[in-house]
Amino acid sequence: MPFKIKPATRRLLTLLTILPTAVLTLGTLYMLGMTHLEGTPRTLLEGIQWASESITNTGYGHDNHWEHPVMASFVIVTPFIGQFLIFLIFPVLVLPYFEEKFEVRMQHELPPMADTVLFYRYGPAIESLLEEFKRSGSRFVIFEEDLELARNLRDRKYNVVFGKLADDPGALARVKEARAVVTNAGDHANATCTMIVREHGFSGPIYALADEPIYRPPMIQIGATDVFTPAHVLGAAMASRASTRISPPAEGMHLLGTQVGLAEFRVRNGSELAGRRLGDLRLREEYGVSVIGQWREGSFTTTKGPETLIDSGAILVVVGPPLQLEKVGRMAMPIRRDGPIVLAGFGAVGRKVIEMLHDAGENCVVIDLLPGPGVDVVGNVLDNATLARAGVANASAIVLALADDSEAVFATAVVRDQAPEVPLIVRVNRTPNTARIYKAGADFAISQGQVAGQILAYHLLDEQIIPVESRIKFSRQNPGTLVGSHPWHNETLEQTGTKIVAVERSQTVLIEFDDSFRIQANDVLYVCGSLNSLERYQRQFQTGPTATRH
Missing domain, CATH: 1.10.287.70 (Helix Hairpins)
Incomplete structure (x- = not known):
């Protein structure tokens, strides 16, 4: 040499x-x-x-x-x-x-790569995933082309290699031994990396994070195993939280017709529900309604027994007879479901949100600094006059899809002050800023890193990260080992996070149960919960879904 x-x-x-x-x-x-x-x-x-x-x-x-x-x-x-x-x-x-x-010397060539994942370029999209890798002890190497960023990553104890791939493709000579490759640069650079990796004889999976879905076919053609567009998935996740038409609050509600409904209530500070245990409230006994769970800082947790504490500011998910839901709503604060959806920030993510909302038939108002097609209100979202013109106080939901986290934090506080009762969904660019945005008043905040991490963790890690959107579902189940139990008074049932909201007996659907009521072998149970809690229910009581009535 x-x-x-x-x-x-x-x-x-x-x-x-x-x-x-x-x-x-x-x-x-x-x-x-x-x-x-x-x-x-x-x-x-x-x-x-x-x-x-x-x-x-x-x-x-x-x-x-x-x-x-x-x-x-x-x-x-x-x-x-x-x-x-x-x-x-x-x-x-x-x-x-x-x-x-x-200085400590930078690596310029890949180390031994057995059972190691190679990440080409660092960025917010893989930030959360790398933390998950560190937590689980999974091995990875970052190939970075920005020297200052490479030094910063090295100081943070990441295993990083610095180089210019276009000038020195031989730096990836050991990639053949790697477990997988993730490309996280621009679309053109991702294509170059994919080709170089394949030229070095790597036969494993290559996952590309793309800016535009139109590049998926050519990327796969040159060697990528799969191509994901986190920005578009992020837009879809935000749209599904803003509109019940895109993500119905409970799959299978039609099974009970109008007998049982589902509602979301924000627990106000000073409400008679705030800070109290579920068992002390006796909502099932007094009103015949069941609290399925509560949203708090973007996470949905199912209730697990009478000791469950109702958090002030949380959003309760409650099922029960519609008239009784209205009474409970007055105790908390019903979430408005009429009015337009207001979106601020009409970039790539904002456009995807609006596209999905329009496809679902939602009425939308778009705020942006610059005029253009699709923009309804031109102005700064930090300006109260702009928010007033957009009608945020009467909106059914507000979506902030801003490109800067500092602006998003302040905008969250401003919007929450102007519309304290309206669900507020906020885009985060860097995952560590999520907590600040929740403190500022967001109901649901999500970053591109969380979305990309969820997608890639499924392919790269043995465990699956908590889904972005916890779905709630009604399911018709046979009784299993619950025969002889009361639908509401069963501690083991409560621990699964599910609720029995109705019992079908002799073609009659019952939604109220006195203390002497017991489940019989021929009954059909209408069980409500998240997808995970329903799985726990089926394992615990050795049961399964039954055929739907015709």
């Missing part, structure tokens, strides 16, 4: 050549000028001495007066040349050399 001089060393050698050459040249010109223009000859050594003093601005000793204008001009210009050499060339040539010598 031919000997290669590192760039910093090459720059230092250049400096060591420039400085002596400059001193020798200026000293010779000074010697000739003094001899032929001033008539006071100087030796070459004296000329070099003068040049070094001028360049370093240390003074001229007894040589401090010149008569000839050319010499005077020459003497005036020379210190500026010295300033240029000292203050411009030294930082460019000397400092990088010493930085390279004294």
Whole structure:
């Protein structure tokens, strides 16, 4: 292998050549000028001495007066040349050399890659996933092309390799041993990385994170296993939280017709529900309704028994007879489901949100700083007048799809002040900022990193990350081992996070149960819960879904 001089060393050698050459040249010109223009000859050594003093601005000793204008001009210009050499060339040539010598050396080639995932370029989309990798002890390497970012990642104890893939594709020579590859650069760079990885003989899965779905077919054609567009999935997740038409609050509600409904209530500060245990409220006994769970800071948790605490500010998910739901709603605060959906931020994510909402038949109002097709209100979302023109106080939901997290935090606080009762869904760019946005008043906040992490974790990790959207479902189940139990008074049933909301017996659907009621073998139970809690229910009571009535 031919000997290669590192760039910093090459720059230092250049400096060591420039400085002596400059001193020798200026000293010779000074010697000739003094001899032929001033008539006071100087030796070459004296000329070099003068040049070094001028360049370093240390003074001229007894040589401090010149008569000839050319010499005077020459003497005036020379210190500026010295300033240029000292203050411009030294930082460019000397400092990088010493930085390279004294800092911990960056890796420039992949280490052994057995059972290791390679991530090409770091960014917010993989931020959450890498934290999950660290938590689970899974091995990974990041190939980064930005030197400053690579140093930052190294300081954070990430295993990082720095290089320019287009200039040195051989840096990925060991990728053949890797478990998987994730490309997280721009679409063009992702394509280049995919081709280089395949050229090195890698036969495992390559997952590409793309900006545009139209690039999926060509990316797969050149070697990608699958292509995901987290920004579009993020838009879909936000739209599903804003509209019940896109993501129905409970799958299978039609099974009970109008006998049982589902509602969401925000628990106000000072409400008689806030801060109390579910068992003390006796909502089932007094009103015949069941609290399935509560949304808090974007996470849905099912209730698990009478000790469950109702959090102030949480959104309760409650099922029961419609008239009784109205009574419970007055105790908390019903979530408005009429009025338009207001969106602020009409970038790539915002456009996807609006596209889905329009497809679902929702009435939308779009706020953006710049006028354009699809923008209804031009203005700053931080301006109360803009929010008033958009009608946020009468909206059924508000979506903030802003590109800057600092702006999103402040906008969340401003919007929450103007519309305290309206569900507020907020886009986050960097996952660590999610907590700040929740503190500012968001009901649901999600980042592109969470979406990409959820997608990739399914393919790369043995465990599946909690889904972005917890769906609630009604299911017709046979009794299993619940025969002889009361539908509402069963501690084991409560621990599964599910609720029996109705019992079908002899073609009659019962939704109220006195203390003597017991489940019989031929009954059909209408069970409500999240998908995970329904799975727990089926395992616990050795039961399964029954055929739907016709």
